[in-house]
Amino acid sequence: MAKVPVRFTLNGSEKAEFIESGATLLHALRDKIGDTSPKGGCHQGTCGACSVIIDGELRLSCLTLAETCNGADIRTTSGLAAGGVLHPLQRAFLDAFATQCGFCTPGMIMAAKVLLDRTPNPSREEVVEALSGNICRCTGYEPIIQAVLTAARANSQNAA
């Protein structure tokens, strides 16, 4: 299969790779670039474990072809911590025991990040809606919802 050049920004760093035409962004990130934070769960658009942020919008990297991302700004969970300091969402997930096996966690955090970027003080219903495309088989969701609400409160306190 012919390879095509793909260039995009990943967590603020320029990336350029030759990718098999038709390869998914999930494959490019994990197997070519080495960012394994997006997880390959169902590959069907159902579980949300592969969620990444592309140009500010939450998308599923398992259903996105890498070559359609030329020039895009891509954000994954691996780019959230700054200088060894966890992002407030990551800290809140840890503190609230919102992660057990951890497989869904990167997708959950990216879905929550898009929400908090646009709605800094969301209601519980807005959190539930924002996470509605992400499946967790461990936690029963409640700790995750609480973690997102806690991170939102931490953000608003820092901003005050």
Next chain:
Amino acid sequence: MALALQTFSTVKDANAALQAAGTRYLGGGTLVVRAANEGDVSVSSLVRATEPSLSTIAIAGGRARLGASVTMAAIARHPELAWLAPAARAVGGPAIRNMASVGGNLFAPAPYGDLAVALLALDATVVTQDGEAPIETFLAGRDTSRSIVTSVTFALPRPQSFRFLKVSRVKPKGISVLSIAALLQRTEDGTITSARIAFGCMADRPMRARATEKALLGCRLTPEEIAPALAAANQGIAPITDPVASAWYRAEVLPVHLGRLLLA
């Protein structure tokens, strides 16, 4: 399976490339990439077009035009389409709604395709590279369609005349048990003068509820007067069976939910 993607700046060129065997059109990817990931070997190459008009929403002269690449999220946040937002929001979670397109929804097999149910009730026109067709005609022939959908157009409904309902078991989002869209024109005293009802999951694709539409004419929306329309709801349906619900279950609950939608 490896795919080859060809990108064209015009729909015309993409349409020409689409005629090759094993080629599918790539919209948001939620259907065709999913199929490829699942091992659908009938897909060997993909084409897409990047013409800007495919991604625009235009509302003028009492009509709306949705480009085929317009996403569910774009519909849901458009201020003049707030009445249609419940149908757009019924599709998937936030990530899927940022990807799933109007054009793709027309091809989504049951239990998917909730927006197409709404578009069928709205009597939309589907515009393709080769011409245009009423949505009912288009849906009937979609399996053999080889012409790229460029847009969907429809007349804006009168305020309060459009209703939509999706039933799913998982909250807040889940695959459809069924979906219903209704476009009702009523006189000042509430008598129905025109009814167009569409069901999702009651066949392999969205379908009109003609017997119900006929039975609603001349009725007002009271439990007594709509009873014959509810009794007629099961006429002509062939519900799907999937892990979410059996055909029997879907048929049983259809009149219940239709009644709730009409009396809401």
